[in-house]
Amino acid sequence: MPAANEIKYSVVVPVYGNEGSVESVTRRLEEVALQLDGRLEVVFVIDGSPDRSGLVLEKVLPAATIDSQLVYHSRNFGSFAAIRSGLAVARGEMIGVMAADLQEPPELMLSFFETMATGEFDVVVGRRESRDDPALSSFLSRSFWNLYRRWIEPEIPRGGVDVFGCTRDVARQLLTLGESHSSLVGLLFWVGYRRAEVPYSRSRREQGKSGWTMHRRIRYLLDSVFSFTDLPISALTGIGAGGMALASIVVFVGWWTDRIAVGGYTPLMLTILLSTFSLLYGLGVVGSYVWRTYENSKGRPASIVMSNKVFDRALD
Template sequence: MNQAVIEVSVVIPVWNEAQHLQQTLKTIAGFIWQSTKSFELIIVDDGSTDETWAELMVVCSEIPQVEGIRLSRNFGKERALCAGLEHAQGQAVIIMDGDLQHPPELIPQMIDYWRSNTAKIIECVKKRRGKESFGYGMGAKLFYWLIQKLTRYDLHGASDYKLLDRQVVEAWAIMPERITFFRGMTAWLGFSRVQIEFDVAPRIEGTTSWKFTTLVRLALHAVVTFTSWPLSFVSIIGMMFFVGSVILGIQTLYMKLMGVAVTGFTTVILLLLSMNSMIMLGIGILGEYIAAIYDEVKGRPRYIVSQKTRNVRSDENISDQ
């Protein structure tokens, strides 16, 4: 029997979502059913330490279209997304979060846009970011402003909630880098796209697992993987200090020849502090790029799968497209 063609894959990375996983997946599956019976729901358990995998097994027994992928440890959301995308078989692939902050009621609309050949990428952008701390919101704005200035990609309001055509997924799959930034990578790919605005809903339960240090690390990865401008910045600052030192040296020599006592002890201290600060900043920037190169050349896999569910699909569960 020929394997049935899957029309839509939905990829959801989860981490410690046991309390609401069953409700979330049943809600999402209900909205997918409104548009297609030919789908798969791929849940990537990113090394959860609670009962997420056990809850997922229960859902798999109730909804045949659900498949689970369990990673051997917590590799981070970006790499969990990689696992889901690389296992997805659908002609279109939807990526979304597992806390219902990405409204599943948009799924039928996304699929309709895709079926009408309106665009290869249907991306949902945040009209309102929802409830978050002042510091988190300001940090997000600063991050997207830096990305736009450094890379020329406008990611304001961007989210991971997207539908990608099979052609886009295959183009994404040939990018071999180990350090990934999904939103930036899909922007870099190009292709025709349309945007759907949405308001970020409250989490169905609990609080976000994202920490400030995690967000800072993601921001550093995004900058390092998408622009070399910080390296040029170090060179520019170095040239500015060199020019300043030449001017200061000429002034000092002139005053010496004129017999004027050179005071300016405070100036010397300030110059030393500022120059040393810039040197340390330059070393830090270089270190980030060297660390990225080190991660790439090691060639380790992005993730390790420790377990998969073994759902056997039949033509009654997935119909031909």
């Protein structure tokens, strides 16, 4: 239980190309702080931003009515690296994470903190009910998160996760998982804990341009696939086994029904096809061993103990 003068809530905000909105973010979070029962700090992480975002915050934050931290990355490492840097220095017992473009309302932090304050949940994610985005952007985002749900994490909300909150314990566990080329969202669901969803409507981006390009989406999806599933290996093994069976049946049936008139065609095709699919199958089997070695090299804990309740027998 934090003391009255200690920071109880933190909000981590990664910043890249948000010069036009960071001041508004600060003002709206100041209004959020007025409705909380404890001190709120905001941790801005300048992720190698090419604009004047850092200079604007250096001017705004000293006069703000909330506590704050301003963290600079040496270069652009990506929003998930920026979030990790923010989680590492956040001082609150409850921590929210949001973008600096105001597409997710800062007031959503109130709902996150209220939900966690009940003591029933450790992680809260925003569930996007609607979005005021251009048609192409909406289509690409829906397609991306649909693939993510199908291939990687079926429990993730249909609209994906762009904003979330967690307790300090959860943040500490996330920081112990020092994996590169992974997915922070995937790790957030991997660690488990008691999770809740809060619905919200996503607003249209008013300032700047999103850095969430198609290239970044594909890279992130691939990082997630290789970090959390054995889908490529399973597909390779399945193609090899299925291809061997299908090729054998097709060629044998063709020979049996006299549809193959060329002499020597049947043994030649069987040799080529069976050799090819045998190699694919073998690669799948070897890949399964490599996958398990890779999984062990990550150093993730075999399990996470969320709590440990002790009930001692009363002594007479």
